[in-house]
Amino acid sequence: MAFTAQTTYSTGSGSGPVSLSMTDVNSDTKPDIIVALYDQYTVGVLFNFGNGTFHAQTTYSTGIMSYPQRVAGVDVNGDSKPDIIVANNNGNNVGVLFNAGNGTFLSQTTYPTGSSSYPPSASAADVNNDNKSDIVVANQNLGNVGVLFNFGNGTFRSQTTYSTGNNAGPTSVVLVDVNADGQRDIIIANYNEGSVGVLLNFGNGTFRPVTSYLTGNNSKARSVSIVDVNNDNKPDIIVANYGINNIGVLFNFGNGTFGPQTTYSTGNNSGPISVAAVDINGDNKPDIIVANYNANNVGVLYNAGDGTFLPQTTCSSGTTSHPQSVSVTDINNDSKPDIIVANYGADNIGVLLAN
Template identity: 45%
Template sequence: LGYGNGSFENQKRYSIGFYPQSVTVGDVNNDTRLDIVVANFGSNDVSVLLGYGNGSFENQTKYSVASNPQSVAIGDVNNDTRLDIVVANYYNNDVSVLLGYGNGSFENQKRYSVGSNPQSVAIGDVNNDTRLDIIVANWGSNDVSVLLQYNRGRITYEISLASGGGSSLRCVVIGDLNNDTNLDIILANYGTNNLGVLFGYGNASFENQMMLNTGMNSHPISIAVGEFNGDREMDIAVANHGTKHVDMMLGNGKGIFTIHTSYEIGFDSPPLVMASGDFNNDARSEIAIAYDGRDHVDIFVAYNHGSFETQTRYSVGSDPQSVAIGDVNNDTRLDIVVANRGSNDVSVLLGYGNDSFETQTTYLVGAYPQSVSISDVNNDTRLDIVVVNSWTDDVSVLLGYGNGSFENQKRYSVGSSPLSVAIGDVNNDTRLDIVVANVGSNDVSVLLGYGNGSFENQIRYSVGSSPTSVTVGDVNNDNRLDIVVANSGSNDVSVLLGYGNGSFENQTRYSAGSSPRSAAIGDFNNDTRLDVVVANLGSNDVSVLLGYGNGSFENQTKYSAGSNPISVTVGDFNNDTRLDIVVANLDSNDVSVLLGYENGSFENQTRYSVGSNPQSVAIGDVNNDTRLDIVVANVYSNDRSTVASC
């Protein structure tokens, strides 16, 4: 049952027939409560479960149909204001029509021949005579059957529309795609890797099909239509069984579609069936996906709500390791700073405010820079750059002029093999300080700032084994910044509570996944207490540790990510006031987005392709559309990807 915000209660299960293959809902007994109808492929029947109107249902009543019912639809096919059932019978090459009595019971079936191996059925008035007709996609004969109703449920002769040799039709849906008030047919041509659109003339005849390519070996298997991008025109979503992703085909209301393979939603398992609906009451359609061989359903929120456009890539230095975002030239447009390990420099890309950027300007830093952060460390209202250099065991500070250019570096010693840097006022003197995670010496360095861009010598605190990431925040609500560290070698997180004077308590450690490489903090469950998320490189997941608000944390909850997740950050990507998680996956060359629920749990990941071996991820509104975008540093392609929110 849905909460109306895109999240749902735990499932309730009801017994039905054997090998259920298709389901639909409607009010079959005219009591204003929705009921469920299921086609049972293995037991050659349909199950009807009458609803009580409170989300619960009566036990099933079963009605016999023909051999191996594959698809079911309901509609009033005899114009008596009572819903009827139509079933496509795969091995009998026909459809069964069960006329309803209006009380939840049905007449015995009447059968009508269609093509070979009917796979999918839809109902609609395709000839504008106010009578519902039946449309069937036939897998075996590669065609579409249209059965017209001519007198209170009686069916006239079958009209056959060829879809093409080898098309192996898997799904049919109908809708008015070109705003001419005539229903059109949309087909999933599994065998020929495309969609077929047949525009209707309104008299039960149709144009020759228009092909919409879904890509080599895509094998489209299921279709949903809806208004996905906020323009009030009908769009098409298609689930591709072969390539395990969804393509969006955005309509202009005139029968023209733009194929957006860039709006790609990828899966770990082949999708099997898809449906659309407004699950979160945002007046836009979302899609629900069920998978082949999996025991769950995923909901994917519509554009403007956590979905992203295709990446745009810009060249930077050699072997980029870390990326940060901020307005370094005070023009109200976000800019990008990247630490390049192979070329021992940082790249600065000034933003135009429309998701495009100037060519990089580079500045020398120490040897093997691994992490970059930007903040105003000298209190002149201009952003400065801080970089940790792993091979020279120091940090570089580059003070900004406020026009996008920077002074030469000043360097400060830290521990052995520093790998990560964070900036914050840890001693409450209104001056920013630096905190560094040192992977070689198993500690963190704290460098207190003088407020003029220079820093005291380091103070070091022990943490776990091989600390790879550090962040700061007030995790115990005492108005003093604390330190959180991901320890890759000991598979845990260190929390060091701050005294507010620049010194810290000894660490407390909490278990995470295997080889945690990156940590971020935020309030994931809206309880005003900071929580921790960690990207676990070795276990291909993220750990979420909800905070008690006193500096201690619950045991981790883990969520799947891509292959070798190496960097994590958080932000509200779908503008629902709940924090979401984004992860850069090193070996799968993509980012995972996990949308957050209000209780601190998260949806299953949605993944978006980026460049080769993404190493670091940052977020910000780089195109000034009030929506967060994703910026990724890609190691082996020596560039950074911007994934803009739609």
């Protein structure tokens, strides 16, 4: 699969885009872009024209000096319209912006994550089987994850916290059932410790103590994605190891425990910072897509078919672009997955269409 040279969309001078979420926010069946603008203290929304091009962004405040770092688009109040959930790193909170119904958003409501918690990541899904999307947040500086249960109307209880290890430094969190019990578990990347952590769900939204899997000395695990890469119907872990310039793959034994990682180079001093796993060449096997912050490119590692991966091929994201987040989805309705990247250094969103 080849991709076009990227087309860029400005997020504003000095805005610092750091995170993307792709979802249809205005009910026209076309995936739109939600972006966290770290240095502007806002989130931006770019509507999709339908052919893979986008309107200029509309921005919404996340609070002065909040430094929003991770964004997700999920319906949290049961109106079938995706709302915005944002981890405000310096605000020490999680923000929720309700969708007004036409893809515009109400002012943010915030929920504290603890003094000096500095949350860099949040995810939303139902973890206690009440059909309401809850929030799980990585509190990097406190070495824990917080779980905020949804009352059902999109407001949330105070967080309950679970340790990720002393000074582990969780930076990325995803919610996926990894032990086939029908309950979403918590999987985290621990930047300080150099590990991925797994907290299994008891079934009522409480979680077992973390089990950690080391990703290498000074690996600085930064981002995780969960998908079955070897066709055994068990979701595996893919981790971006920023400090040692590789991608790690940990196979699932089936009970929610994992084998040691196998690593794949992303290039000397590449700085892999964000990872996604999607089949991009139509062989029904998930491939790895990675944003390489220091190398100013997006890497693609094709699945060989057995859960091993071919050497990386790269697409430029622009000189000094420093891509910080990558997402993959079909944005122009041609049934081919396209790549969308947040270029922190260039203050833009890059779109690479699949040929």
